[in-house]
Amino acid sequence: MPRFIHKLSELPEGLKGTVLTMGDFDGLHTGHHTLIASTIKEAHERGLLSVLLTYEPSPKKILKKLDHDSRLTTTDEKERLLENTAVDMVIFYPVTAETLSLSARTFLRGFLLQNLKLRHLVMGLDHHFGHNRRGNAQYLKAAARRYGFSLEIIEDQLSLEKRSSSTRIRHALQGGDIAVANTILGYAYSVSGEVIHGEQKGRTIGFPTANLRLNPDKLLPQVGVYYGEARLHSGEEIPAVANLGYRPTVGGKSLGFEVHLLDFSGSLYGENLQFSFLGFIRGEKKFVNLEALQAQIHEDCQTARRQISIAKTKL
Numbered sequence: 001m002p003r004f005i006h007k008l009s010e011l012p013e014g015l016k017g018t019v020l021t022m023g024d025f026d027g028l029h030t031g032h033h034t035l036i037a038s039t040i041k042e043a044h045e046r047g048l049l050s051v052l053l054t055y056e057p058s059p060k061k062i063l064k065k066l067d068h069d070s071r072l073t074t075t076d077e078k079e080r081l082l083e084n085t086a087v088d089m090v091i092f093y094p095v096t097a098e099t100l101s102l103s104a105r106t107f108l109r110g111f112l113l114q115n116l117k118l119r120h121l122v123m124g125l126d127h128h129f130g131h132n133r134r135g136n137a138q139y140l141k142a143a144a145r146r147y148g149f150s151l152e153i154i155e156d157q158l159s160l161e162k163r164s165s166s167t168r169i170r171h172a173l174q175g176g177d178i179a180v181a182n183t184i185l186g187y188a189y190s191v192s193g194e195v196i197h198g199e200q201k202g203r204t205i206g207f208p209t210a211n212l213r214l215n216p217d218k219l220l221p222q223v224g225v226y227y228g229e230a231r232l233h234s235g236e237e238i239p240a241v242a243n244l245g246y247r248p249t250v251g252g253k254s255l256g257f258e259v260h261l262l263d264f265s266g267s268l269y270g271e272n273l274q275f276s277f278l279g280f281i282r283g284e285k286k287f288v289n290l291e292a293l294q295a296q297i298h299e300d301c302q303t304a305r306r307q308i309s310i311a312k313t314k315l
Helices: 030-046 073-082 104-113 139-148 164-172 179-187 290-314
Strands: 003-007 020-025 049-056 087-096 116-125 150-154 188-195 210-214 224-231 238-245 258-260 270-280
Touching: 003 030, 020 030, 030 049, 030 116, 030 179, 030 188, 030 210, 073 087, 104 116, 116 139, 139 150, 164 179, 179 270, 179 290, 210 270, 224 290, 238 270, 238 290, 258 270, 270 290
Parallel strands: 003 087, 020 049, 020 116, 049 087, 116 150
Antiparallel strands: 188 210, 188 270, 210 258, 224 238, 224 270, 238 258
């Protein structure tokens, strides 16, 4: 398991040399894993430490280009996904107005070369760093010759014949195209949160739901009904149907996320539940009465039962 560094004061002293990859790594998709694999391989061959540096929070949030982070992966999720890699150390580099003002040269010389003892850098073709994003591939090629480190620029990776990117994943999720998003990610997109008390309207029509309190900075897909799997705190995975929306049939006003677990009974209040999206069933609509809503939910559950096993075989 990697060593996770959340504060720069936690950096180990006496580093002998590192092979580094760096970037936002939001989503940790298939393209990102190409960078990680190359970093690990190069570090192993050179007998050096493999390091992944990622930014938290998003630079766009600090620059006020976003009202909130709208992340594909929260910090906790990113750490959980990186636990399964063989990288030696993960640094969550603190993004502040001060660190964003550092020039590419200062960041490279003062932090990467001096503090991390950079020997080899693995970067994506489109990655930039430093004030005004001056630290690009062209800059690094000249800097590598000047400062004596080696550089590997990884060409764009493709998914479904197009460039793998966090932007494509966001667009797919916001369009309800779960299959495309999951293909680029290489795993099922998920959200998680504490199960809280709701209005318990679902229980009255035979479909009790677990209402989740979600991280406000987590990107949510298009409003609608989805099929997928719920993962309980115990690790048990249960087929489920989830509704992301405003519940217009029962007079709902605020956006909510509720999950109906198929073939499950029991209380989940206070537990953390993760829902993995496997497919989109339908958009949200207002029904004429609860009986019509009940009939539609029954149909949604039947659709979920048919589709879940098919979707899992494609991941």
